[in-house]
Amino acid sequence: MSIVLEARDLVKQFGGITATDHVNFTLEKGARHALIGPNGAGKTTFVNLLTGVLQPTAGSVVLNGEDISHLSREARVKRGMARTFQINQLFASMTPLEMIALVTSERLGYGTRPFNALDHDPLVLDGTADIIARFRLDDIMDAPIASLPYGKQRQVEIASTFAAHPNVLLLDEPAAGVPEAERRELLDIVAALPPDVSVVLIEHDMDIVFRFATRITVLVNGRVLAEGDPATIARDPRVKEAYLGEEASHA
Amino acid sequence: MTTLHDRVRSSLYGARRWHPVEFIFWALALASFWLFPRHLLLMNEIAILALFALSLDLILGYAGIVSLGHAAFLGLGAYAAGLLAKHGIGDPLIGLLFAMIVSAVAGLLASPLVVKGNDLTRLMVTLGVALILHEVANSWASLTGGADGLQGITITPVLGLFQFDLFGKTAYLYSLSVVFVLFLVARRLVHSPFGLSLRAIRDNVLRASASGVPPSRRLAAIYTIAAAYAGAAGALMAQTTQFVSLDVLDFHRSADVMLVLIIGGPGYLYGGMIGAVVFKFLQDTIAAFTPQYWMFWIGLFLVLFVLKGRSLVHGGIASLLKHFPGLRMRKTP
Known part of the structure; x- marks a missing residue:
C-alpha cells in the first residue's frame, strides 16, 4: 500500500504547552484511519497542522510525496486535501447548490474569472450535479443553508468538501452535535465514501470508530x-488505561 | 422530464436572471430626464453618489470589507480627471479612464493593508489612508490648488458631440450612462465564479480557504476594482462640475456613502442606488427648511433607521417583491 499523507516529527507549542x-x-x-x-x-x-490552519513549531507534513508544511490552506486543497470542521463551517448566505458550485468552480480554477456565468459552463454543471446526486441533496439544494437542520448542514459540508475531488479527506468529529434521528443518514454517507479516497476520522464515539476504521491511532x-x-487497539491495556483514567478523573 | 443537470442549470441561472423590477428601475432613471427637467443637477449628484455607493457595495456588501475612508479613491479620481483636463486633455471619456486607472493603482497599493486583519483594523487603516491623502492634497497646493480647489478645468464635449450645459442635461445623461455601464459590469462580476468566491470569503473565511479560495488575492482584486469604481465617480464629479475641491477627500464623504449603502441595503447592487436617491432627497428636503440643522435630522434618521427601520423597510420591500414571480433577492443575512 502506498502512503498518501505523512506527518514527520510534528511539534506544535503554544507558549509553554506542547499540544503536538x-x-x-x-x-x-x-x-479509514481513526484518530x-x-x-x-x-x-x-x-x-x-495537517491542513495548514496552524503552522507547526517543528516537523513536516508530506502529501503525495510533496512537502506541504509551508503551503497555504487553499494550496493544500488544490493538492487534494479537504476537511470538515468540528463545528460546521458553511456559507450562511448560500444554498447548498451555490456552495457546491463554488467549490467545483474553484477546483476547475475558474475563481479568477470575473465574467463567466456559472450556468454556462458544462464542467461546473456536471461537477455540481454529480455531487448533489451522490449525496442526495437534490430536495434541499435551493434552500438557504442557514435554514437547514444541523444534520443536513453536516451533510452539505461533507458534500462540499467532496466537490474539491480530494484524495485525502479529514473528518473532524462528523457526528458531533448531530441529533440521533439524523445520525444514521450521516453515517451512511461516511460509509459510502469512495474507496480510493483516504479518510482520517477524528471521533469520540467508539461505536463509529470500530464500525469504520481500518486503522487506529491513539493520541494522549x-x-x-x-x-x-482495531482489534489490536481494543486489546491494548495502555489505551484502556488512558480512557478509564480519564473517566475516573471525571467521576 | 427535467434532469438534475437541468435543475442545477436553471437554479444557477435564476440567481442572475434579470427581474422585471430591474428594467423598471433603469427605465425610471432614464425617464427622470424628461420628468424632472428642473432637477437635473441634483439627479446628476444622485447618479454620482449611486456609483460611489455601488463601489462600496462591491467591497462591503459582497466581500465584507468595511471602510471608513472610501473617499480616498473618490478624491483621487476627481483630482486625476481634473488635473488631466486642466493640463490640456479635456476629453471626458479619456479623463474617466485615466481616473479609474489612477484609483485602481492606489487601491492595489493599499490592498495589502486591508485584506488581512479584522473589521476594526480595516476601519482604522482606511480612515488613516484617507486622512493622509486629504492632507497631501491640502499641502501640495501647487498641484491641487490646496484649499482654494482646482480651478481652470475645461471639459470638451462628450464624444465630441454633447457640450456640457448649465442645466445639467448632458451631465445627467453622461453620468447615468457611465453608471449604467459600470453597473452592468458589476452585475456580471458578482454573479461570476469570482463573485461567488467573494461571498464565500465574506460568509466564512475559514471555510473559503478550506474550499480552495485564496482570500487575500481575491480581496485585493475586488478592492482594486472598487477603487476604480470610486475613481470613476470622482471623475464624473470633477467633469460635470468642472471643479475639484478638498471636500472630495473629506471624511464626511466616506461616512455619507456608508450611510447611503446602509439605507439602501448592501449586497444586492441596487442598495447604493436606492440609498442615494433617499439620501439626496432627504438632504434636499430637510436642507430646504432647516439648512443649519440638516446634520441633526440625518443623524436622528440614521439612529432610528438602524435600530428599527432597516428590518422594517427592507423586510417590506422583500415581502412586497415576493409576490412577483421569479425573484431572488440576495442580501447579507
Missing part, C-alpha cells in the same frame, strides 16, 4: 500512545 509532541503518522491509500484520544489529547490541533497528551488495527 513529535507525532509521526502515516495514512495509507484508501485507509482517537481523550479530550485535550491534541486531535484537532493535529488536524489543523499530544503524543502517539498506540497505533494499530
Whole structure:
C-alpha cells in the first residue's frame, strides 16, 4: 500500500504547552484511519497542522510525496486535501447548490474569472450535479443553508468538501452535535465514501470508530500512545488505561 | 422530464436572471430626464453618489470589507480627471479612464493593508489612508490648488458631440450612462465564479480557504476594482462640475456613502442606488427648511433607521417583491 499523507516529527507549542509532541503518522491509500484520544489529547490541533490552519513549531507534513508544511490552506486543497470542521463551517448566505458550485468552480480554477456565468459552463454543471446526486441533496439544494437542520448542514459540508475531488479527506468529529434521528443518514454517507479516497476520522464515539476504521491511532497528551488495527487497539491495556483514567478523573 | 443537470442549470441561472423590477428601475432613471427637467443637477449628484455607493457595495456588501475612508479613491479620481483636463486633455471619456486607472493603482497599493486583519483594523487603516491623502492634497497646493480647489478645468464635449450645459442635461445623461455601464459590469462580476468566491470569503473565511479560495488575492482584486469604481465617480464629479475641491477627500464623504449603502441595503447592487436617491432627497428636503440643522435630522434618521427601520423597510420591500414571480433577492443575512 502506498502512503498518501505523512506527518514527520510534528511539534506544535503554544507558549509553554506542547499540544503536538513529535507525532509521526502515516495514512495509507484508501485507509479509514481513526484518530482517537481523550479530550485535550491534541486531535484537532493535529488536524489543523495537517491542513495548514496552524503552522507547526517543528516537523513536516508530506502529501503525495510533496512537502506541504509551508503551503497555504487553499494550496493544500488544490493538492487534494479537504476537511470538515468540528463545528460546521458553511456559507450562511448560500444554498447548498451555490456552495457546491463554488467549490467545483474553484477546483476547475475558474475563481479568477470575473465574467463567466456559472450556468454556462458544462464542467461546473456536471461537477455540481454529480455531487448533489451522490449525496442526495437534490430536495434541499435551493434552500438557504442557514435554514437547514444541523444534520443536513453536516451533510452539505461533507458534500462540499467532496466537490474539491480530494484524495485525502479529514473528518473532524462528523457526528458531533448531530441529533440521533439524523445520525444514521450521516453515517451512511461516511460509509459510502469512495474507496480510493483516504479518510482520517477524528471521533469520540467508539461505536463509529470500530464500525469504520481500518486503522487506529491513539493520541494522549499530544503524543502517539498506540497505533494499530482495531482489534489490536481494543486489546491494548495502555489505551484502556488512558480512557478509564480519564473517566475516573471525571467521576 | 427535467434532469438534475437541468435543475442545477436553471437554479444557477435564476440567481442572475434579470427581474422585471430591474428594467423598471433603469427605465425610471432614464425617464427622470424628461420628468424632472428642473432637477437635473441634483439627479446628476444622485447618479454620482449611486456609483460611489455601488463601489462600496462591491467591497462591503459582497466581500465584507468595511471602510471608513472610501473617499480616498473618490478624491483621487476627481483630482486625476481634473488635473488631466486642466493640463490640456479635456476629453471626458479619456479623463474617466485615466481616473479609474489612477484609483485602481492606489487601491492595489493599499490592498495589502486591508485584506488581512479584522473589521476594526480595516476601519482604522482606511480612515488613516484617507486622512493622509486629504492632507497631501491640502499641502501640495501647487498641484491641487490646496484649499482654494482646482480651478481652470475645461471639459470638451462628450464624444465630441454633447457640450456640457448649465442645466445639467448632458451631465445627467453622461453620468447615468457611465453608471449604467459600470453597473452592468458589476452585475456580471458578482454573479461570476469570482463573485461567488467573494461571498464565500465574506460568509466564512475559514471555510473559503478550506474550499480552495485564496482570500487575500481575491480581496485585493475586488478592492482594486472598487477603487476604480470610486475613481470613476470622482471623475464624473470633477467633469460635470468642472471643479475639484478638498471636500472630495473629506471624511464626511466616506461616512455619507456608508450611510447611503446602509439605507439602501448592501449586497444586492441596487442598495447604493436606492440609498442615494433617499439620501439626496432627504438632504434636499430637510436642507430646504432647516439648512443649519440638516446634520441633526440625518443623524436622528440614521439612529432610528438602524435600530428599527432597516428590518422594517427592507423586510417590506422583500415581502412586497415576493409576490412577483421569479425573484431572488440576495442580501447579507
